[in-house]
Amino acid sequence: GNSVTQMEGPVTLSEEAFLTINCTYTATGYPSLFWYVQYPGEGLQLLLKATKADDKGSNKGFEATYRKETTSFHLEKGSVQVSDSAVYFCALTLMGRGSARQLTFGSGTQLTVLP
Amino acid sequence: EADIYQTPRYLVIGTGKKITLECSQTMGHDKMYWYQQDPGMELHLIHYSYGVNSTEKGDLSSESTVSRIRTEHFPLTLESARPSHTSQYLCASSGQGAYGYTFGSGTRLTVV
Numbered sequence A: 001g002n003s004v005t006q007m008e009g010p011v012t013l014s015e016e017a018f019l020t021i022n023c024t025y026t027a028t029g030y031p032s033l034f035w036y037v038q039y040p041g042e043g044l045q046l047l048l049k050a051t052k053a054d055d056k057g058s059n060k061g062f063e064a065t066y067r068k069e070t071t072s073f074h075l076e077k078g079s080v081q082v083s084d085s086a087v088y089f090c091a092l093t094l095m096g097r098g099s100a101r102q103l104t105f106g107s108g109t110q111l112t113v114l115p
Numbered sequence B: 001e002a003d004i005y006q007t008p009r010y011l012v013i014g015t016g017k018k019i020t021l022e023c024s025q026t027m028g029h030d031k032m033y034w035y036q037q038d039p040g041m042e043l044h045l046i047h048y049s050y051g052v053n054s055t056e057k058g059d060l061s062s063e064s065t066v067s068r069i070r071t072e073h074f075p076l077t078l079e080s081a082r083p084s085h086t087s088q089y090l091c092a093s094s095g096q097g098a099y100g101y102t103f104g105s106g107t108r109l110t111v112v
Helices: none
Strands: A003-006 A009-015 A019-021 A023-026 A032-040 A046-049 A054-060 A062-065 A075-078 A085-096 A107-115 B005-009 B012-013 B017-025 B032-035 B043-053 B056-058 B077-078 B086-092 B109-112
Touching: A003 A085, A009 A019, A019 A107, A023 A032, A023 A085, A032 A062, A085 B005, B005 B086, B012 B017, B017 B032, B017 B086, B056 B077
Parallel strands: A009 A107, B012 B109
Antiparallel strands: A003 A023, A019 A075, A032 A046, A032 A085, A046 A054, A054 A062, A062 A075, A085 A107, B005 B017, B017 B077, B032 B043, B032 B086, B043 B056, B086 B109
8 A cells, every 4th residue: 555654753953954755656557746834723735746756846945856766755944933833744646536536645744943 | 826725724613513525626536535534644545436426434433424415525534533634634636537636735634
């Protein structure tokens, strides 16, 4: 079956530090990959996505590159801010019919950025 | 601006009460989902629907029920709330050709 494995948290960084949250996946086929962010007390928001190998998704200074050879989609940001404190979820979906379109989520990584 | 709405945001209710969590979306999405999110943050799919009059149970067994009488509306009902139902409930939707899901802001339910 499909699965997503995320780096366990919590992760605590100082402001302006470099961030990496690791994500690897297992999928039958060629998935589309996503990063979602959940701010305190809110639902999930799509942060970025990539739909094929070597694609780079980017948004708000965050980036992730779809690496088929290592089945990875690591999230990075060069300089984090306090406002980036949130829970980050990696997810995948397979393009197809029915249940294949459902998102499979990782377990989430809590990020806290200290001033 | 949210296109998927959940009410209430917070609910504290006594054991044994019947409750309905509301979820509505204005995007015309055919697929809708309910997730339960535990304190460890992990998301568990409890119900989903691929269209009107279509509902299925998700990966996590739940005592709740859902209905899909209208495309835009996907309410979740607990006939008799228990403390073990205390959790955050997230509703989401996705449409034809859309990548990923749009989530509501969630309902945080506490059963005392």
